[in-house]
């Protein structure tokens with residue numbers, strides 16, 4: 517095989533953030549609700565200078581520069597996003613500015629949208645293109661870009677913002693195991709954006725949690741079945757070194773991994789030891805629906821899978837806990853956290869990925885990792901991602917200043933004829949930012 521997959525990655529998130537601990541106090545929530553209850557540390561957000569277009573311009577420019585990729589070598593560009601700035605004009609067309617300047621307008625692909633799943637759809641499109649007979653030998657490029665903001669209320673602390681770019685091609689250090697995909701798609705109203713005049717979603721929080729966990733179960737079952745069909749042996753948690761989940765907030769990731777463990781127990785996996793079997797036995801007869809509501813099962817399965825969680829999931833949680841829900845970029849930021857934490861020991865290892873987009877669309881798939889050759893090596897990807905430095909360089913806003921920013925963003929959403937402050941003090945060198953929107957709603961960006 518060609519080992520098609522991810523050759524290179526970069527991530528950008530705004531340098532502006534708010535601490536969950538201070539937000540919790542400001543909101544009058546009980547102490548620990550956002551930090552321990554939701555499991556979140558910090559939340560990034562865009563100020564009036566940044567949006568999903570500027571973040572994607574920043575991350576694509578940075579990726580091309582840092583890996584020395586000639587823009588003419590890109591043959592397909594796919595964007596995943598659920599943040600609507602324009603109901604017709606794709607974000608991809610904005611990114612064409614970078615390529616037009618180099619004389620390359622021969623680039624297929626537009627935007628994909630379904631809540632947080634759009635990035636995965638974009639990735640599959642690029643991988644399938646490279647694997648297909650219409651591939652012309654050039655690279656694919658996937659961009660996931662979102663600004664997750666919620667109205668005041670319990671969902672507000674589950675926001676976040678980021679853009680991720682991934683270069684796709686053959687002989688990749690992060691190669692796709694296309695044979696073992698498990699997908700579950702259905703129609704539900706758990707999280708959606710029917711109010712076109714507002715950036716905020718309508719969300720049924722409890723339903724969205726249950727839908728997510730049901731999707732984890734369905735996808736895992738299908739993934740296991742496909743694995744077994746091809747490998748002629750059962751799959752269990754022990755067959756993957758790491759798991760990366762779409763991460764609206766960390767607590768849901770903890771619950772999801774516990775669900776995988778419970779599935780292994782129900783499937784009689786040899787991974788589950790005697791002690792864990794005894795603890796889970798009382799729940800073996802629950803129907804699916806009952807099992808999602810059962811708090812004792814939740815507790816017991818989290819407890820017996822705790823050590824495996826620390827080993828196989830915890831390394832993926834850094835960016836999602838520090839940046840928040842990045843919607844389409846969330847899963848890939850979790851994966852980037854694994855590379856950041858473990859790049860020197862990943863050779864030959866498997867990472868299982870779970871993508872979830874409300875509405876709903878979900879897939880479990882996996883990557884096989886290889887050290888790779890410079891510049892497309894795991895260690896170079898880790899150094900380009902530069903996660904620690906990017907996190908440390910951030911500016912912490914007070915909750916008051918965060919709320920003030922949200923109000924300004926509400927006034928700017930869908931507006932025309934305004935200029936931004938152009939005060940780029942907090943932005944790092946090379947960051948694109950919004951300067952104005954004219955009377956025809958045309959947007960203008962500059963690069964610091």
Ligand code: ACO
Pocket residue numbers: 546547548549550552553554632670671672673674707719720721722724725728764765767768841874
């Ligand atoms: N100390 C420690 N833990 C606490 C505290 C405290 N002081 N107070 C509450 N908690 C715990 C709760 O017990 C709960 O944990 P549990 O589920 O393990 O019991 C957790 O904190 C959250 O508390 P809830 O009362 O359940 O929170 P609430 O209902 O107010 O809001 C929710 C949470 C529904 C997730 C909300 O933030 C939301 O709607 N977010 C957006 C929807 C979402 O992200 N869904 C996920 C999939 S869809 C998507 O990706 C958009």
